[in-house]
Amino acid sequence: MDLRLEGITHHYDGLLALDGIDLAVRDGETVAIIGPSGCGKSTLLGIVGGLLKPTAGRVVTVGAPRADSLNPFTYVFQDFALLPWRTVAANVALALEHHRLPRAERQARVQAALALTGLADFAAALPRQLSGGMRQRVGIARALVVRPAVLLLDEPLSALDAQTRELLMEDLLAIWARERSTRLYVTHNLDEAARLADRVVVLSRRPGRIREIVAIDVPLAERSGPAIAGVREHLWALIRDEARDAEREVQHG
Amino acid sequence: MAERTAPVPFRGGGFQPRPRRLVPVAVFVAVIGLWQLASARGWLPALFMPSPWQIVGALGDMIDSGTLGKHIGASLSRIALGWVLGTSAGLAIGLAMGIFSAARAAGLPVVSALFPIPKIALLPLFILWFGIGEPSKVATIGFGVFFPTVIAAYTACDSVPRNLIRMGQSFGLPAAAIVWKILVPGAMPGILAGFRITASIALILVVAAEMIGAQYGIGAFILSAGNLMQTDQLLAGVALLSLLGLAVSAVLGAIERAVLRWR
Amino acid sequence: MHNRFIAILAALVTLSVAIAASAQEKVSIAALRFVSSAPIFIAMEKGYFKDQGLEVEFKFFDAAQPIAVAVAAGDADLGITGLTGGFFNLAGKGAIKIIAAQSREEPGYDFVAYVAGKKAFDAGFTDPGKFPGKTIAITQTGSTFHYMLGMLAEKRGFKLTEVTLKPLQSIANVTAALKGEQVDGALLPANNAYAAEKDGFGKIIGWVHQETPWQLGALFAGSRMIEQRRAVVEKFVAAYVKACADYAEAFLQRDAAGKRVFGDKADALIPIIQKYVEPKPSVDQVKASASYIDPQGRLLVKNIYDQVTWYQAQGMVARDVDAAKFLDLSFVKDHLDLPKR
Structure with missing residues (x-):
């Protein structure tokens, strides 16, 4: 299933946040969206998944999602959005509970998602007992359990420390090697974009417009250190000035 | 060259209240002991303040005459029924106000207008509406409990993080599932905190409720002791009420620990 | 010379009146604004208290209980109100003493x-x-x-x-x-x-x-008041009894058929009562609530013993309360129905 964004424009209280975003995402592709803060990248992700209504434009799918996908557009949230009163397994199961599934299949799917994210031993733990990295693994397991056609990752590693982020990036790559889905990955971290994405969409700041789309030709497995240094440099050069402006801005409201 | 060494003095510590199990008991014992001494020595005239021993005696008389159980039973059943009814109605309205904008717009002014009215002032009306039997007593407690529950429930709904609700929507959860699996459990801490307040209100109101036509009940007992100037019995009744308050608080604490284990 | 003598005389008279006025004893009485408190209103308005050299202050309450508490606590010197279980419990502690009668249920007088x-x-x-x-x-x-x-x-x-x-x-x-x-x-x-x-x-x-028939209410004084200012209490009772007699003459008359009749004397006293009673009663309401008050302030003594016994039997008054200890029958002569002991 391919995905097409057609002229997505969005206003917040009269302020133009996104201006005419056109983008085609191929099935199975990983597209990172980067840009300085305030460029509307999270807004764009909200619009793609149907949580926000754009002022103009539309998102269309081309072709049908895979047959076993229970929730074609599925998010992974920056703040994990786990229910603190549910155990790890129950948080993952939440995504399945309202679907008509045989009990055994539901359990099997939860077990599989937990195994895939390395949470099998923590099924009965409560979120507060887990580290930030483990919590986000639960968020990822919950997303995988519904077999998404499009995985919408909204700064999934931003709330984590650098070491945990490094570990999770490796895990994500391992998971993606086994899991077929299209991914839209919003981040402000150039490293993540350069490490994980097939293409990087660079947005300009206020209003958000596509500034450049950078394709990364290096195979995923070889993207450590010097291999992607050039890509990283290039991305940084694109957003550097605007990132400075964003940093110096006085917050209103 | 040998430099002089000096340890850096410790400046931290303090400002960190820790539970001391024995202190409250000791304070309690000391206050009662002093009170008994003051009564025995005649510093506290018996006319105005009975001694703890006399109060214990009054309690003993109630046990001997078998009225203690009747009083507690009558009050507890009124409190329980009134509290359950007021809480159920309050939760229904409060959750509705937490979920639906229209319900909030309609309910908030009504609740704000009616909440501060002392329920005791409405007693004559309650007599006309509900008679002088059990219904008016249960209604007095129920009404007193209802409004704080409404307020606790809808503010608790507001305190549930919106991102959890967006998460539910993003997984395609039906609205009912969002309410029962996300909103209600998320509002539970606020609702339980409201229960602590409403339980105290119910205890306070039982005295008012039993002003009207009650033969038994701790409130009726306190009122009649007051009318008869039986200060020892009056204070025995008050002591019973506060023991009841402690018991209710302990029960609520246990419920909180069980329900909010995840915190 | 003559004028001067008169002037000095006038000055002396004024002075002595002033001394007499300042020498008036201050007494306070706690009461309800009810028609049944009529004798103290009459004694006040007709100057009976002043004649006794008393400057009486009324302290009004809205329930019987606080009146007894106020007298027991010494906030008021005397009190006048109905007798209740609470009153006897308080009196049993020794702080107040009943000295004269107020209302009673007397055959022929609806109350x-x-x-x-x-x-x-x-x-x-x-x-x-x-x-x-x-x-x-x-x-x-x-x-x-x-x-x-x-x-x-x-x-x-x-x-x-x-x-x-x-x-x-x-x-x-x-x-x-x-x-x-x-x-x-x-x-x-x-x-x-x-x-x-x-x-x-x-x-x-x-x-x-x-x-x-029974003794509904009474005039009572703080025990310490009686010990320390007995003469003042005596003067108060004298004025009170005089007012009771006025009251009886005005409100307690009956014709040959036993029907109550209210004449000119009642009409003369009603405005006095209306002045103090709240909410202000109509003339008919005053007549309807004018209870029987003994013209000489005499108590139905045995009934008070009976009351205490009854309340004790109900468990509403402490066992150790003894009516003999809170009755002081020395202020009024010829109390009625004395118990045989």
């Missing part, structure tokens, strides 16, 4: 009525003997109404436990319960009883004075 609700009356509740099995509204446990029912039970030979009592705190609530048919009957003061009958929701089925 408190047995009232049946309309429906209960139609169903046969037509006589004070038919209280057993009924639900009756009273104001409070241990109130005078409670005691009046107790006396009736004794006289008519039923048990008070056969009557379901509903304490409703106030006459207004009692009236409301009667109106709403939530009780079968009630005991109500004459005014309220007449009103219930007029509005059709109640029927007067008898008067307490027909069944059980």
